[in-house]
Amino acid sequence: MNAIEQQxxxxxxxxxxxxxxxxxxxxxxxxxxxxxxxxxxxxxxxxIAKSIILGILNPDWTLLTDFKGGIPYLLIETLAIAFLGTxxxxxxxIPLAFFSASNIVPKPVAWIVRxxxxxxxxxxxxxxxxxxxxxxxxxxxxxxxxxxxxxxGMLAKLFVDVIEDLDRSVLESMTSIGCxxxxxxxxxxxPQLSALFLSIVIYRFDMNLRDASxxxxxxxxxxGAPLIFAMNSYRWTQVGSILIGLVLLILIVEYxxxxxxxxxxxx
Amino acid sequence: MNLLSPKKIQLPNGKMVVExxxxxxxxxxxxxxxxxxxxxxxxxxxxxxxKQINRLFVIIDEMIPPNxxxxxxxxxxxxxxxxMSLIGSVLGAICALPVAFFAASNITKNRLITxxxxxxxxxxxxxxxxxxxxxxxxxxxLGTMAGTIAIYLFTVSYVxxxxxxxxxxxxxxxxxxxxxxxxxxxxxxxxxIMPQVIPNYLSTTLFCFEGNVRYAAxxxxxxxxxxGLMINESxxxxxxxxxxxxxxxxxxxxxIIETISEYCRKKLM
Numbered sequence: 001m002n003a004i005e006q007q008x009x010x011x012x013x014x015x016x017x018x019x020x021x022x023x024x025x026x027x028x029x030x031x032x033x034x035x036x037x038x039x040x041x042x043x044x045x046x047x048i049a050k051s052i053i054l055g056i057l058n059p060d061w062t063l064l065t066d067f068k069g070g071i072p073y074l075l076i077e078t079l080a081i082a083f084l085g086t087x088x089x090x091x092x093x094i095p096l097a098f099f100s101a102s103n104i105v106p107k108p109v110a111w112i113v114r115x116x117x118x119x120x121x122x123x124x125x126x127x128x129x130x131x132x133x134x135x136x137x138x139x140x141x142x143x144x145x146x147x148x149x150x151x152x153g154m155l156a157k158l159f160v161d162v163i164e165d166l167d168r169s170v171l172e173s174m175t176s177i178g179c180x181x182x183x184x185x186x187x188x189x190x191p192q193l194s195a196l197f198l199s200i201v202i203y204r205f206d207m208n209l210r211d212a213s214x215x216x217x218x219x220x221x222x223x224g225a226p227l228i229f230a231m232n233s234y235r236w237t238q239v240g241s242i243l244i245g246l247v248l249l250i251l252i253v254e255y256x257x258x259x260x261x262x263x264x265x266x267x
Numbered sequence: 268m269n270l271l272s273p274k275k276i277q278l279p280n281g282k283m284v285v286e287x288x289x290x291x292x293x294x295x296x297x298x299x300x301x302x303x304x305x306x307x308x309x310x311x312x313x314x315x316x317x318k319q320i321n322r323l324f325v326i327i328d329e330m331i332p333p334n335x336x337x338x339x340x341x342x343x344x345x346x347x348x349x350x351m352s353l354i355g356s357v358l359g360a361i362c363a364l365p366v367a368f369f370a371a372s373n374i375t376k377n378r379l380i381t382x383x384x385x386x387x388x389x390x391x392x393x394x395x396x397x398x399x400x401x402x403x404x405x406x407x408x409l410g411t412m413a414g415t416i417a418i419y420l421f422t423v424s425y426v427x428x429x430x431x432x433x434x435x436x437x438x439x440x441x442x443x444x445x446x447x448x449x450x451x452x453x454x455x456x457x458x459x460i461m462p463q464v465i466p467n468y469l470s471t472t473l474f475c476f477e478g479n480v481r482y483a484a485x486x487x488x489x490x491x492x493x494x495g496l497m498i499n500e501s502x503x504x505x506x507x508x509x510x511x512x513x514x515x516x517x518x519x520x521x522x523i524i525e526t527i528s529e530y531c532r533k534k535l536m
Contacts, residue, residue: 039408127485131502
């Protein structure tokens with residue numbers, strides 16, 4: 001069999017696998033298409049859609065510019081929840097990350113901590129929110145706890161990746177010139193980690209802000225609660241103004257976080 | 268601002284060397300300030316945690332062991348969740364293709380169109396999925412349809428954004444060659460740009476699908492179908508053993524889907 005025939009055979013097998021993939025995906029699609037059903041659609045659904053869009057396009061400007069208890073204050077509260085939650089989450093995540101880095105602790109310990117982190121990471125934020133509301137009652141305080149808990153999982157995972165990429169030759173050379181443990185940590189490890197850690201924390205802050213904005217739905221403070229009240233009572237102009245404020249805040253924070261992170265990573 | 272002024276060092280040969288001051292102390296001060304302000308706004312109290320954290324352990328204690336008898340009634344909502352995210356992701360990814368075509372500034376030359384499409388994409392991306400789902404329940408009624416719409420819209424914005432960034436970074440040589448041969452921009456896009464972005468596009472879609480399964484799990488909380496409704500019910504009735512079962516099934520499902528999708532994404536790269 002020469003090279004050309006080999007290539008030809010390879011091509012055939014490729015086509016069969018392609019056909020199988022296409023058929024599988026198609027079957028899955030047909031199966032999942034049952035999720036689309038318009039039976040439950042309200043008879044006046046289109047009217048409602050129209051009033052929603054009109055309301056969002058004509059926001060309530062007085063609410064949007066009222067700095068005492070209006071939307072700006074709620075946004076600041078949401079920002080504070082996300083910020084404090086991220087800080088606490090990062091502080092808890094750092095030791096956890098070191099305990100799950102396989103180049104620092106023995107393999108079994110690292111493996112158990114990792115499993116714990118996977119479990120923490122998979123459960124959605126709103127479930128934690130519902131649970132913490134039962135623990136500390138309604139309010140922004142619960143939001144902070146929820147955000148802190150949720151961020152630990154992902155922060156620790158990303159921290160571990162950085163820790164495992166540590167350049168150990170620096171530490172060896174420091175040992176060879178007689179540095180003690182403290183000096184090695186201060187001048188050998190911290191400079192390697194700080195910029196990347198900070199960039200990860202800022203990224204998570206960006207995500208936490210989005211989570212914090214919906215946590216109000218379960219009563220954990222922030223802008224979510226007024227949003228859901230306005231929606232349930234069909235006050236679409238208020239919904240419009242809250243959404244405008246929220247989208248603006250998230251876009252600004254995202255822009256700033258991208259700027260700072262590129263600067264941190266590129267040095 | 269003594270902290271920020273550069274430190275001057277006189278070298279033995281009389282030259283002045285300026286060493287930039289580190290900004291780290293400044294960053295720490297600003298962070299501390301923000302933290303204090305946040306503590307004031309959110310009324311954060313450490314003693315409350317110490318006093319009431321045992322309630323959390325009571326909940327966790329009741330969650331273990333999970334109520335296995337609850338499993339049969341969970342299959343339907345769990346499958347609904349997967350269905351919603353699958354059809355939403357696929358339809359969203361398909362629609363993201365033309366959207367990305369119009370948002371990429373190197374393919375669509377009209378600045379107005381690209382700016383408007385990009386703006387709409389980032390607007391759609393910032394709206395929380397749960398809020399979109401809630402609005403969709405008012406229009407499409409309670410059930411999986413509302414959830415599908417929310418996931419569809421999120422996928423369009425997410426895949427659309429990543430796709431137009433890839434298109435803008437694609438190698439334009441063959442595209443220009445095809446244009447010079449007289450192909451329309453649609454055909455040149457199909458034969459010059461598409462082969463470059465397809466693997467990345469598929470892998471982004473798979474990644475988005477993974478994330479969507481997690482989102483879909485909570486959409487039921489606002490009545491948009493899926494397993495979220497059960498979560499809400501179990502917590503409302505303080506039936507934490509049932510909640511434990513739901514979370515266990517969710518974790519296993521997400522883990523399986525992530526493993527499959529990671530395997531496929533590795534193959535694609």
